[in-house]
Amino acid sequence: MRGTLIIMSVTAQLWMVRLAAWVILAAIWFFLGGFCCHFSGVGEGGLISAGGVSSFAEISFALNTSIALRWFKDQFLSIFDRFAKNQLIKYTAKTEDEISEDSMRRLCADIEMLKEHFIRDMEKPARFYGLIGIVVSVFIAGGLLFGMPTCLKSYVILLPFPALAYYITGLLTGGLMIVRLEDCLHLR
């Protein structure tokens, strides 16, 4: 069971983190596309209209990203909730000699506690992603100041770093979640 917990939590975490990371990066890409076209002035009409399209795409991406992230968060929480509930039900049914209403109340409290810890553990890396986003934006904005080529160059160089950071924090979150599960299941 412990192995399954580890694999499932880490895999699920990573998929969500990957998806979120790429959606955010795509949004930044479209935003930059529009921004660069507007400010570079290269190609006048053609690029300005391309910039307009990009800006529109950026707005829709931003909206979609926000909706999608909220949706993913809800889905993930509900999957986690069901998963944790099932695991704890199995554990209680196997370990208790007789399942009283008190055992059920304890089980309920365990699930609630696990959920609280999970949300808290999710919020920490979310704030960290936000910080990374700001830092990356500052770098890209700095690149923009020196013109489009510099900007593109910095962007290309910086691209792998946020993704890598997402992966690492995703792994850490998965690890934290396992620790919490183990606490609840009294495995440690």
Next chain:
Amino acid sequence: MANTNFTIPGLYRDMFRFMLKSGSTKRLCNDSKNHARILIDELLRSAKRNVLIFCRHLGHDVWDDANVLFALREALARGLKFSVLLQSDPEGGNNNRAFAVLKSYNVDVKKTNDATTRKNFIVVDGKSYRLEDNVEERSGCACANDPAEAERLKAEFDTMAQTAIAVSCEVR
């Protein structure tokens, strides 16, 4: 009365479902009417062959519940063999909905002259059961897989059924 409003809805039902599915031999206790209804509902839903019901009078507090009635109707529609033994006429007589459902599927509901037994039970497929030892509070326990105890309850049921008579009230 114990607080049975868990903050996670459906947890008690999920627990008993899991026990039924996995054939758990552990006992699950219930302290409230609400949980009594859940256990009976799930037992009826899980039934595959036969159901034995022994109770005082098919009390409204448990047997008039919409989920229990639905599960009862579904079990009857699946063609399961039902044996029902009461200690008195159904509560509310003709207006007892569970009794009406049983009669509509031609289940022979009988009444025993043994008024001293102070418990209710339901046995499903000769292995799972719910035994209620406090009929006022509706508290008791259930097990998804205990053929020995189920057999003992069946023997008790059969003994009481020997002197039983048909229930007198008619369903309109």
